[in-house]
Amino acid sequence: MPVLSDHTDPMTIHFAAAELLYEYQSLVDAKDLAGLAQIIHPDIELTRHDGTQWGSEAFLDLYRRFAASDVENAQHMATNIVAKANDDGTVDVRSAFVAITTHTAGGARQIWGRYHDTMVHSGERWILTAKRIAVVRTALFGEAMLAPVAIDSFGSVDR
Secondary structure: OOOOOOOOOHHHHHHHHHHHHHHHHHHHHOOOHHHHHHOEEEEEEEEEOOEEEEOHHHHHHHHHHHHHOOEEEEEEEEEEEEEEEOOOOEEEEEEEEEEEEEEOOOOEEEEEEEEEEEEEEEOOEEEEEEEEEEEEEEEEEOHHHOOOOOOOOOOOOOO
């Protein structure tokens, strides 16, 4: 990710926030634990429906469970990103997300919700100091509801 020199410029901050968020989502989709470890602060806050935990091991444990799950393919997408610089040098980043996963056991899930993250510039890059995930709902799709993989996104669906 490019490092931009003016950490107070709103456009620079927004760009950096979007880049870090997209990098995070790409690393989660790839189940890249080593990559995730590079973009978090050692004392990161992780807040989810089950409460708040602190530290990189607690954060990485969540994604170790994800990597060990039956998720075959994942695609996270963020939108409506709003980044606001704080007086202490941190940046609050709020966004909406959708994640779609397919599973080796069959079927798919669509999860949507909101992120409220905090990031800080550290060394040569921006890193997360807090990851707050609020899932709104999860929709479950049986295998019979999914079109064959090798199909165009247009035209009739012959099963």
